[in-house]
Amino acid sequence: MGISLYEKVFNRHVVRKDEGTYLLYIDRHLVHEVTSPQAFEGIRISNRNIWRKNSIIAVPDHNVPTTDRTVKIKDPISRIQVETLDKNCEEFNLLQFKMDDRRQGIVHVVGPEQGSTLPGMTIVCGDSHTSTHGAFGAIAMGIGTSEVEHVFATQCLIVNKFKTMRVVVNGDLQYGVTAKDVALDVIGKIGTAGGTGHAIEFTGTTIQSLSMEGRMTLCNMAIEAGSRVGLIGVDNKTIDYIQDKPLAPKGDLWKKAKKDWLGLVSDEDAKFDSEIEIDGSLIEPQVTWGTSPEMVVSITSKVPNPADFSDKTLSSSYQIALKYMNLKPETPINKIAIDKVFIGSCTNSRIEDLRAAASIVGTKKIAKNIKLALVVPGSGLVKLQAESEGLDKIFKNAGFEWREPGCSMCLAMNADKLGPGERCASTSNRNFEGRQGQGGRTHLVSPQMAAAAAIYGKFVDIRELN
Amino acid sequence: MDPVNIHKGIVIPLDRANVDTDAIIPKQFLKSIKKTGFGPNLFDEWRYLDHGEPGQDNSKRRINPDFVLNIPRYKNGSILIARENFGCGSSREHAPWALLDFGIKIVIASSFADIFYGNCFKNGILPIILDKATMDKIFTKVEAKVGYEITVNLQKQKIYYDSEIASFEVDSFKKSCLLDGLDDIGLTLKNKVDIENFEKKYHESFPWLNSGEKLK
Numbered sequence: 001m002g003i004s005l006y007e008k009v010f011n012r013h014v015v016r017k018d019e020g021t022y023l024l025y026i027d028r029h030l031v032h033e034v035t036s037p038q039a040f041e042g043i044r045i046s047n048r049n050i051w052r053k054n055s056i057i058a059v060p061d062h063n064v065p066t067t068d069r070t071v072k073i074k075d076p077i078s079r080i081q082v083e084t085l086d087k088n089c090e091e092f093n094l095l096q097f098k099m100d101d102r103r104q105g106i107v108h109v110v111g112p113e114q115g116s117t118l119p120g121m122t123i124v125c126g127d128s129h130t131s132t133h134g135a136f137g138a139i140a141m142g143i144g145t146s147e148v149e150h151v152f153a154t155q156c157l158i159v160n161k162f163k164t165m166r167v168v169v170n171g172d173l174q175y176g177v178t179a180k181d182v183a184l185d186v187i188g189k190i191g192t193a194g195g196t197g198h199a200i201e202f203t204g205t206t207i208q209s210l211s212m213e214g215r216m217t218l219c220n221m222a223i224e225a226g227s228r229v230g231l232i233g234v235d236n237k238t239i240d241y242i243q244d245k246p247l248a249p250k251g252d253l254w255k256k257a258k259k260d261w262l263g264l265v266s267d268e269d270a271k272f273d274s275e276i277e278i279d280g281s282l283i284e285p286q287v288t289w290g291t292s293p294e295m296v297v298s299i300t301s302k303v304p305n306p307a308d309f310s311d312k313t314l315s316s317s318y319q320i321a322l323k324y325m326n327l328k329p330e331t332p333i334n335k336i337a338i339d340k341v342f343i344g345s346c347t348n349s350r351i352e353d354l355r356a357a358a359s360i361v362g363t364k365k366i367a368k369n370i371k372l373a374l375v376v377p378g379s380g381l382v383k384l385q386a387e388s389e390g391l392d393k394i395f396k397n398a399g400f401e402w403r404e405p406g407c408s409m410c411l412a413m414n415a416d417k418l419g420p421g422e423r424c425a426s427t428s429n430r431n432f433e434g435r436q437g438q439g440g441r442t443h444l445v446s447p448q449m450a451a452a453a454a455i456y457g458k459f460v461d462i463r464e465l466n
Numbered sequence: 467m468d469p470v471n472i473h474k475g476i477v478i479p480l481d482r483a484n485v486d487t488d489a490i491i492p493k494q495f496l497k498s499i500k501k502t503g504f505g506p507n508l509f510d511e512w513r514y515l516d517h518g519e520p521g522q523d524n525s526k527r528r529i530n531p532d533f534v535l536n537i538p539r540y541k542n543g544s545i546l547i548a549r550e551n552f553g554c555g556s557s558r559e560h561a562p563w564a565l566l567d568f569g570i571k572i573v574i575a576s577s578f579a580d581i582f583y584g585n586c587f588k589n590g591i592l593p594i595i596l597d598k599a600t601m602d603k604i605f606t607k608v609e610a611k612v613g614y615e616i617t618v619n620l621q622k623q624k625i626y627y628d629s630e631i632a633s634f635e636v637d638s639f640k641k642s643c644l645l646d647g648l649d650d651i652g653l654t655l656k657n658k659v660d661i662e663n664f665e666k667k668y669h670e671s672f673p674w675l676n677s678g679e680k681l682k
């Protein structure tokens with residue numbers, strides 16, 4: 001019997017197997033300022049060393065301001081956290097892309113951009129959206145701060161093997177339907193706990209057709225389906241994306257690597273613990289209406305009515321969500337007006353996302369009811385690329401603000417946030433209560449849908465703009 | 467980490483599904499570089515009616531009298547019960563740190579998100595999964611009696627409530643770490659030679675993955 005991609009990569013990293021657990025070797029450790037200070041402190045207190053320093057890349061992203069970088073961070077507590085990362089990286093001699101480095105950006109954009117994310121790797125970071133890197137045929141997962149310290153000290157993690165789930169998506173996506181819509185559609189179907197305890201592998205012709213950036217968007221959202229690990233088999237697109245990246249292998253090593261990597265796919269007869277199949281051609285642009293990513297419908301639908309659901313917990317969750325979102329049951333999605341727009345986050349801030357959003361904007365202006373429309377590139381390099389293509393001018397001309405890279409209003413740890421009651425079309429990944437600012441109301445959408453919402457002041461079906 | 471074995475305590479019922487870690491401890495409190503002091507801001511946006519910021523005097527804030535942590539009958543509770551997919555979302559370990567700092571030792575739900583579940587064990591909190599029917603029963607009992615207490619025995623993997631007993635599953639490694647309050651980094655470092663040997667062979671087999679030479 002064949003084995004799955006997850007098992008292939010997993011098996012390469014088993015240092016030892018103990019009763020029920022595995023000691024798994026970690027290739028790459030990404031570090032940011034929020035989940036690392038206590039881990040560094042732990043290393044200091046216990047007088048331990050960092051096992052393999054060249055496995056680590058650090059970058060501040062959560063707290064950084066997206067405005068002028070030449071001035072210091074205003075919020076003193078945010079500033080201390082970023083400075084603590086600086087101090088720790090200096091003390092332990094680790095590679096860091098500091099706030100003023102043009103390579104700085106969101107950790108999950110920076111890793112692949114630098115070629116530090118490679119097929120067959122195990123990659124961890126104290127951040128749940130680490131699943132992003134699974135797009136390269138790697139096992140990439142979010143860990144807590146205790147585990148960050150564990151990887152610092154031992155280059156390993158104690159893990160249980162996940163079950164495997166295969167999500168097969170076949171068919172051509174319609175015009176205006178993106179990897180983000182595929183992700184939201186999958187989450188809508190299996191629920192935010194549907195992938196708990198599983199590594200999800202995405203396969204099928206729809207997935208093959210996605211660009212590497214689209215695949216990253218999809219794997220990024222695996223955690224919103226409950227799965228710490230999302231992954232996609234290696235093909236020529238994967239190889240082409242990595243080639244010539246700064247940290248990618250070169251010369252003879254590149255040839256050997258390429259040969260190995262192309263084998264990083266599930267065997268045809270691999271068994272999965274569960275499997276679902278989706279017709280990609282039927283997926284419509286998605287918009288979340290509630291306070292969990294699974295509370296999602298297509299742009300042609302209405303907000304559901306809690307009274308239609310017999311399950312008490314579900315019905316009560318829907319009621320709480322509608323109250324928080326200030327929406328009435330059965331409101332058509334395309335009647336929902338918005339106040340703010342956020343294009344950014346580790347889900348949708350790469351160059352293709354910005355190009356796609358800009359193509360919708362064109363020479364139009366944002367609607368009068370839009371108080372703020374932000375475009376926050378995923379990294380300094382994405383920003384430079386976008387500027388070289390003139391995308392910044394398109395956005396600015398329309399009334400968007402063009403900002404410096406960081407996590408920004410995805411989680412609102414910096415100054416970019418929603419005010420109470422404000423409603424936002426956001427390309428980020430979580431619509432939890434308060435996520436983008438206390439009392440703020442988030443609707444998750446693709447970059448194109450967010451751009452269109454900015455122009456029309458409400459959600460519109462971008463297929464009709466074609 | 468303090469060991470956990472037998473614990474008896476007042477139950478706090480949080481009757482919600484998909485309680486995410488953003489709700490458990492909102493983002494503005496993640497700016498701390500410490501592991502302690504998060505308790506007063508546990509469930510901040512549900513617990514208070516005004517906006518909270520780090521370093522604020524929380525005793526002067528407007529509390530939400532309807533939120534379960536503010537209801538006097540649940541005062542000094544140490545066992546939190548909730549519905550499915552508790553702890554979903556962000557990997558922030560600040561969530562278990564906040565629960566622990568508040569005084570929660572046990573969380574019982576019909577399911578947990580993976581990262582949160584693992585993070586609990588690293589901090590001396592026992593997360594317990596019970597089936598929905600048992601959860602329903604416990605929710606009903608907690609509502610019916612003021613100061614309702616249950617007893618959890620990790621060694622025996624049992625929960626005692628009134629005259630009833632429920633069993634729960636727990637991974638044997640995680641269980642032994644909690645029972646003994648073990649530092650798992652110390653345990654892993656006992657296998658230092660295994661890791662060194664593995665690493666050497668691994669980098670010989672996959673030399674392209676250690677392109678890190680170019681890094682500092």
